[in-house]
Amino acid sequence: MEASEKATEDPAWRERELIAVRQRIDAIDAEILRLLSERGECARRIGALKGEGVIYRPEREADVLRRLIAANPGPLPNEAVRVIFREVMSACLALEQPLQVGFLGPWGTFSEMAARKHFGSAPHFHPMTTIDEVFREVEAGNLDYGVVPIENSAEGAVGVTHDLLLLHPLKICGEALLRVHQHLMGQVPSLRAVKRVYSHAQSLAQCHEWLNLHLPDAARIPVGSNAEAARMAAEDPDGAAIAGAAAAERYGLPILAHNIEDDPNNTTRFLVIAKHDAGPSGKDKTSLVCSAPNRPGAMHRLLEPLAKHGVSMTKLQSRPAKGGLWEYVFFIDIEGHQSDPEVAQALAELEERAAFVKRLGSYPAAIA
Amino acid sequence: MEASEKATEDPAWRERELIAVRQRIDAIDAEILRLLSERGECARRIGALKGEGVIYRPEREADVLRRLIAANPGPLPNEAVRVIFREVMSACLALEQPLQVGFLGPWGTFSEMAARKHFGSAPHFHPMTTIDEVFREVEAGNLDYGVVPIENSAEGAVGVTHDLLLLHPLKICGEALLRVHQHLMGQVPSLRAVKRVYSHAQSLAQCHEWLNLHLPDAARIPVGSNAEAARMAAEDPDGAAIAGAAAAERYGLPILAHNIEDDPNNTTRFLVIAKHDAGPSGKDKTSLVCSAPNRPGAMHRLLEPLAKHGVSMTKLQSRPAKGGLWEYVFFIDIEGHQSDPEVAQALAELEERAAFVKRLGSYPAAIA
Known part of the structure; x- marks a missing residue:
């Protein structure tokens, strides 16, 4: 130069x-x-x-x-x-207005990181002990907003958040996406000494290329969860686990290699809950939970209005309905705001066909 | 309005x-x-x-x-x-230049918060397992900068950081101050049920007014550390501990009351270490470590040049010298940059009198 x-x-x-x-x-x-x-x-x-x-x-x-x-x-x-x-x-x-924002604590969790990513540094932040407590404190008005995990690309849906969305009268007013990092951790003196790698099958798959390159000869042992993998690695002098940083902390395991996931875009999704949802921003999502009558083809018929009005579905997640009238409920995310004409029309028709529908809110799609 | x-x-x-x-x-x-x-x-x-x-x-x-x-x-x-x-x-x-910054990990520690407070979001951050590893990786050139705790107003000096500053040829190029929060935590169903409060004597003193107001009848039991207090609270169904959030996480204790310290300015101090220190910024500190000859009045004589040249001392910390020639070494922080004429003169005279002096660096005083 x-x-x-x-x-x-x-x-x-x-x-x-x-x-x-x-x-x-x-x-x-x-x-x-x-x-x-x-x-x-x-x-x-x-x-x-x-x-x-x-x-x-x-x-x-x-x-x-x-x-x-x-x-x-x-x-x-x-x-x-x-x-x-x-x-x-x-x-x-x-x-x-100084905002009061709660998150699934303690300090240092991904939920805190998501809350700060969404709201910046200025609000008062409050760590809650459970996801349930976040919902209760927002509903009681002690918090203006709550930030809770809803889906994790490694471990799937966070069931309790889905159940609470069904029970509480709160709305979703935002979402935040956080990149999730996987680390190799264990008591072994060096990478070369690793004979066994424990992890959830999904995490093993997510780190497939890295393992092929760096640990081609180590046995890959799928276990129930990444926390379980860390516990097993803590007891195996020749073993290592693939898990998040929190698991390394919990089991006192040194981290042997950082950020070994093949897809750097591996993310966890968080919801921002409040007493209100959001107006249209130009690029929105709408979430709802519904139940179809228990007969063949009912689900297909329920979703037909979305297809008819050209509304894209970004998520369809079934959950067993706990002690309710239905065997299953379905959590659906669609693209667009409920005030958009085609979304409004599709939702009106879906509501006519469903045994039960609850609109959880429209909100801006997460930015990066 | x-x-x-x-x-x-x-x-x-x-x-x-x-x-x-x-x-x-x-x-x-x-x-x-x-x-x-x-x-x-x-x-x-x-x-x-x-x-x-x-x-x-x-x-x-x-x-x-x-x-x-x-x-x-x-x-x-x-x-x-x-x-x-x-x-x-x-x-x-x-x-x-993309900076590589290491800190005392894992993710979510106060050291990470201090590193982000000092460097903002843009660097690549690397959690290290030990303070020693932070020093080694900076010295090896794998990290540009390291962030380590040096003093905690609740728990005093971080001994290992002092010892490593003496051993390594690295410089201090910055400091960061973080507010430290104390929480009341325990298995008790409510505040009213707390019969005993465990904590380090310093933490009990720091939360004195809050305890008088909210738990006037609970016994205050001083123990060796706040982590120990949390462990005892975890085993006492009528007890609670005053400790930081990390202790609540480690022992799975629900937090009963947040931020109960009387002095909201209660802080932990972190140092930024590198291969270089900093030029004068207008409001600086200079750190050194030295040893006085082992005879009566030697320490007083050693510090005389500082007083003579009007240089303020902000810290004087003695440490047992591990296996060296001296029984004790003294860590001294003074106000001003070593290129300031009065500081330069005072340091030159101090160096003549001391058995051993090592300049650890001049750097800008922390901002807020």
């Missing part, structure tokens, strides 16, 4: 150039600070105009973030734009 | 006003994005001018942050300005 070649030749010129660029950065920072302060004043004005109503509008934040990312000319990566403006909006929202 | 009163009278006016303010916010965001992109280009230019040298300059970042906080006109709180510009600088630095 021209600049760096010349730099080695003439240190005085280089130093002058560095000072000039730093002065420009200082001027940029001063201007950003001025704009941030004006943005803060705008946020206060919005708070005053809205009065006592709901202040946090997930659809507006999602729309702002998406437009900024679309307009990003570089060189900053989109992720940096997302993180910076997430904090800007978080700080401005706190001027309107 | 006028706006909110009028709002309730005329919803159409309110809606128009809201739209106008939101349009102004959108224009502000677009301008901030433009400035961020230009700042990113400046960062790239600096990277090119510097070539292969050390890119991260803690003193420059501290200076920029302090000036912005001093210039903050509100309404955003200084903490929001710090968080936002921390992320801006983190993203721009990553364009110059």
Whole structure:
């Protein structure tokens, strides 16, 4: 590069150039600070105009973030734009109304990370002992929002969250996606000494290529869960487990290799629950839970209106209905907002056909 | 407030006003994005001018942050300005050079929080199993920077970090302060049922006022550490412990009350270690470790040059010297940079008097 070649030749010129660029950065920072302060004043004005109503509008934040990312000319990566403006909006929202946000604790869980990813640093965060407690505290009004895991690409659906969504009158107002990392952990002195690798079959599959490359001769032993795998590795001097960092902590296992999953996009999905859902943001999802009459073809007939109106389904998850009138309930996610005409029409027709339907809410699709 | 009163009278006016303010916010965001992109280009230019040298300059970042906080006109709180510009600088630095930062793991520790507070979101973070491993990996060049705890206001000095600072040729290039929270935890069904509270004597003292108010009749039982207190609470159906969140997690104890420390400024201090220290930022600290000859009054004589040149000492910590020539070594922190004339003179005179002195580095004092 021209600049760096010349730099080695003439240190005085280089130093002058560095000072000039730093002065420009200082001027940029001063201007950003001025704009941030004006943005803060705008946020206060919005708070005053809205009065006592709901202040946090997930659809507006999602729309702002998406437009900024679309307009990003570089060189900053989109992720940096997302993180910076997430904090800007978080700080401005706190001027309107300080949010109380609960999550499945303790501190340091993926749920806390998801809550901070979704809400930024400014809210007051509260770790809850159970997912049930998150729901109860939001329903009681002690928390404005709750963040709970709903699906894990390694371990599937979080059953308790599904059951609580069915029972509680709360709405889904947002979702957050977190990348999940798998690590190899064990008491063995080095990678070469690993004779057996324990993990859930799904995790073994997810780390297939890494294992082929680094541990081609180790036996792969599928077990019931990744936590169970860590427990077994803790008792096997020649064994290692593939699991998340929390399992390494619980069983005191040194981590032998970090982030060994083949697909770096392996994610866990979290829901943001509240007393309200969200308005349309332009790229939304709608969640519902329903039950079909118990006869052949009923499920197919139930879903027909979605296909007819061109509404895409992104999730269909059956759950045994605990002590209710139905044997099974079905959790369905579709693309679009319930106020979109085709979604509204499809849902109206689905509701005519279903034995039971509960709309869990429309909300912006997660951003990155 | 006028706006909110009028709002309730005329919803159409309110809606128009809201739209106008939101349009102004959108224009502000677009301008901030433009400035961020230009700042990113400046960062790239600096990277090119510097070539292969050390890119991260803690003193420059501290200076920029302090000036912005001093210039903050509100309404955003200084903490929001710090968080936002921390992320801006983190993203721009990553364009110059992606940093590899290690911390005392696993994920979710206070050390990780300190590393993120100091470096923002953009670096690659690596959890290490031990403090020793952080030092070794930085020394081996596998990590650019390491973040380790040095002092905890509840539990005092972290001995191993002090010992490693003495052994390794690494420098201190920064410090980070994290607020530490104490929680009441136990198996009891409610606060009213708590008959005994276990904790380290220091933690009991730190939560004295809260205990007087909420548990005036419970016995306060000092034990060796907060982790030990949590273990005892786990075995006592009428007992509770005061400890950090990690202890609650380890012993599976529900948290009965959050953040019960009387002094909300209760902090843990972390050091950032590297192969280099930092240039002067205007508000710096200098750390050293030394040994005085083993005779009466030697320590007093050793420290005399500091007083003579008006240099403030912020820490004096003695440690038994493991297997060395001296019985004790002393860790000293002073205010100022070793390039400041009065500090330079005081250190030169101190070095003449000491049996042994090692300068651990000068670095910017932590911001908030």
